[in-house]
Amino acid sequence: MFVSLGTVRDPMQKTETKYAQSGKVNIAYQIVGEGSLDLIIVAGWVTNVEEMWNMPELAAWLNRLSQFCRLIIFDKRGTGLSDRVEPGRLPGITQRMQDLRAIVEAADSREVAVLGLSEGGPLATLFAVEYPELVSHLLLYGSYARWIPDGEYPWGLSRQQHQKTLEHMQSNWGQPIGLHLMAPSRANDPATQERWATYLRRSASPGTAAALYRMNIEIDIREVLPKVTVPSLILHRTDDRLIEFGHSQYMHRQIPGAQLVQLPGDDHLPWFGDITEVIDAIQSFLIGGKAVVNAQDDILNPEDVTALYQVRQFLQESYAEKLQLKTLARRFGLNQYKLKYGFRKLFDTPVIAYQHQLRLETAKTMLRTTDIPIVEIADAVGYRQANNFSAAFKREFGMTPSHFRKLQGTG
Structure with missing residues (x-):
């Protein structure tokens, strides 16, 4: 089955906000694009799915993703357009996993790739471990396993540093808080400052934002990382001002078979800075199984x-x-x-060389596992002349098909 290009969203067209029922709470979500691959974004901290489209850089980033997948975005309970809850009654990560599953079911997704951004990474990881039958891929961007250092985990901020951040947040909510860390490349731009401040105000109240922050600094998923069984990609910018690159290096060592892509830049938010490299890596990993950076250039779109x-x-x-x-x-x-x-x-590899490689590898498997005559195997993999097949096989594997079969004991 081929992956559809989907449809490109018109920035002027309003995307419908829907609601998933999780217990008695309504969770707001949107679906953009019509590709055959589903990708859900588990964003960090606070969000507003409608306000996202008023931020040009974020809207462009979401549109690019929706060109090759069916993209699902949502607001965690207590934030954005989802039901508000008292800051003291915000759910733990287990409840958030149930909310995420409710969205996946409401979106009629049989299998979904999960992209965890920043603090959304731990929730995405736990979801992939708890519901591997629902998750096709796990992607983590600028994320962490723990945000407070200890003897075996030296990355993150001390409790005292986090407390200073909380005090600043509660005293200055309504301002472009954290933009100098989130997007240093745009931190001095007045228009970006205003849009970021507006986005935060419309995403959460000061009390909810602080409560979520406190929750995030208590996260520790180190014991869960070795249990991940789905294909995993970890992306991180080298000079990220908010979350150090060492967090992702640690997760790369702990998640079996995970790919790690180190990207240049210091912007924490993936829709600032060079978004092409981020999109390339995500697209190539989801469609081809291996992350490729700089796939697009002046020739390829x-x-x-x-x-x-x-x-x-x-x-x-x-x-x-x-x-x-x-x-x-x-x-x-x-x-x-x-x-x-x-x-x-x-x-x-060239196109034709790739085709020949597939033919010969298939033939090799057939020689090893069946007793089908070599002439018939040659024809089955696309060689009309058995002599040509034998010569190609010997060039590739250093022996004739008959010699190979004899060594395998299948002839």
């Missing part, structure tokens, strides 16, 4: 990158067919140059 992943998937399913580059390019809306250049850029 986001639609081209998606089409190239579709080409690779098509080759994996149709490797035995006789294919012409011109026909293949036309089928996926590319010109031949983009097909050849982009395929090599993304997958480090």
Whole structure:
């Protein structure tokens, strides 16, 4: 099944806000895009799903994501457009997992990739461990396993430093709090300051914001990390001013098979700074299984990158067919140059070489696991002449098919 490009949202078009029922609480969420892959964003701290679209950088980032997936965004209970709750009665992380599951079910998602941003990372990780049957991929951006250091975990801020932040927050709520850490590249821009301050005010009250902050500094998911079983990607900017890169290095060591992508820059929020690298990594990981940075350039645009992943998937399913580059390019809306250049850029191999590799690897498996005659195997993988197949097999593996089969004891 190919991943749809989906639809690109018109920034002037209002996105419908829906509600998922979690117990007696209503959780606000939106769905953008129509791709066959579902991606839900577990944002950090406070949000407002409608106010997001009034922040140009954030709106552009969400639109880019929705070009290759069905994107789900939501407001945690107590924030944004979700039901308000008293700051002292905000739920713990277990309740938040139930809220997240309610959204996934309301959005009719059979399987969803979960992207945890900053403080949203621990919730995304716990959800992936608790409900692996619902989660296709886990992605963590600028996140952490714990936000207070101890002897075995030296990253984060002391309780005293967190307390100073809380005091500043409660005294200055309504101002662009934390922007110098969240987006230092735009911290001195008056328009960005005003939009950030407005976003915070419309996302939570001062009491709720402080209560959520206190909750976040008590998080510790270190024991859970080795239990992650879904494909995982960790993204972090090297000079992140809010969350040190060491947090992600630690999680990379603890999560089995996780990929770590180190990005340049000091903006904590992914929609500031160079968003292309972030989008590239997310898109290539979700569609192709491996994060690729700088997939787009002056030649390849986001639609081209998606089409190239579709080409690779098509080759994996149709490797035995006789294919012409011109026909293949036309089928996926590319010109031949983009097909050849982009395929090599993304997958480090020419298109035809990739097809031949698939043929030979399939033949090798058939020789090892079946007693089908070599002539029939050659034909099954796309070689019309057995001699050509034998020569290609020997070049690739250093022995003829018959010799290989004899060593395997299947002939």
